[in-house]
Amino acid sequence: MVTASDLLSSWVSSGYKENQLFGFRDLQGNICNATFADVLPLFTQPNLWYAGALACDSCHNPDLAASAADLDLSSYAGILAGGKRTTPTMKGQDILGGGNWGNSILYKMLFVDRLMPFGAPSGAVPQDGPTVNAGLLAILPTPASTEGPSGEEVARPSHPGGSGEAISLKGDPTAGQKVFVDHCQVCHGIEGTDNVANPGSDDGTIPPLNPIDPTLVNTDHSIFAFNLDLFLQNGSSPEGPNAAFQMPAWGNLGILSQQQIADVIAYIISLNK
Numbered sequence: 001m002v003t004a005s006d007l008l009s010s011w012v013s014s015g016y017k018e019n020q021l022f023g024f025r026d027l028q029g030n031i032c033n034a035t036f037a038d039v040l041p042l043f044t045q046p047n048l049w050y051a052g053a054l055a056c057d058s059c060h061n062p063d064l065a066a067s068a069a070d071l072d073l074s075s076y077a078g079i080l081a082g083g084k085r086t087t088p089t090m091k092g093q094d095i096l097g098g099g100n101w102g103n104s105i106l107y108k109m110l111f112v113d114r115l116m117p118f119g120a121p122s123g124a125v126p127q128d129g130p131t132v133n134a135g136l137l138a139i140l141p142t143p144a145s146t147e148g149p150s151g152e153e154v155a156r157p158s159h160p161g162g163s164g165e166a167i168s169l170k171g172d173p174t175a176g177q178k179v180f181v182d183h184c185q186v187c188h189g190i191e192g193t194d195n196v197a198n199p200g201s202d203d204g205t206i207p208p209l210n211p212i213d214p215t216l217v218n219t220d221h222s223i224f225a226f227n228l229d230l231f232l233q234n235g236s237s238p239e240g241p242n243a244a245f246q247m248p249a250w251g252n253l254g255i256l257s258q259q260q261i262a263d264v265i266a267y268i269i270s271l272n273k
Helices: 004-013 076-081 107-110 173-188 221-234 260-271
Strands: 022-025 031-034
Touching: 004 031, 004 107, 107 260, 173 260, 221 260
Parallel strands: none
Antiparallel strands: 022 031
16 A cells, blocks of 8 residues: 555656566555556546546547647556647657656646646545555565674664665666765765764764775675665764754655665765775
8 A cells, every 4th residue: 555646756766667666665664566557547547536536547648639738648658758749759748857756747736736636626635645556565685683794783874764676776886976976975075985074963074985884884785785775765863962964865755766776875885895
């Protein structure tokens, strides 16, 4: 069971593929895998968003002459083709934000401005949309304990939550370096080597990633990746009365895609070999 908002966000943020698996977290916090086939009913099933609701594709369909906003929501190809098209072969306005769910037209229409679904009575649609059945439980590598190879307790983020789909993806350290420079370097320094000041935290600095906390390092690549992924998915707040900087939940907030997280994990691991 997952909300429409969480399912759509996970699909878009993972790169909105048609047949490849993407990960999401269900209402119980379990990690699940799904495909676009699990997403499509949100647009094609009547009575889903509220009792008496038309299916989205009743107004947004391949008949562009009559389709609202010249948008086809009846198929994967139609959704990717976008809106405001004048011919079936024309590429229209991207409604998926290029993979950034928070910037997408779909997110804005459904969950911010709440202009859709059309005709919904006030209060009929939950804030995160309908709750649906989707996907299957995923079995992902998880360490048996939080004890590292040296017997020390492995560092964990202060924010609760499990791992994400990223640990089941192959990371590219070269692509991860760009993600690091764009998003992580401002706090962790060039190649993760600098102790950037963090006023208001107990130790006064942001931890370096090169070398990284030794309790996170593991010769088993899957466990090393899992340890890093927990921080990237869930974020963490340093101890202290009023820390100036906190690590955002890059994955849970959809700021980075799961592939980007896998890539930056591969890059950080490469810095600590």
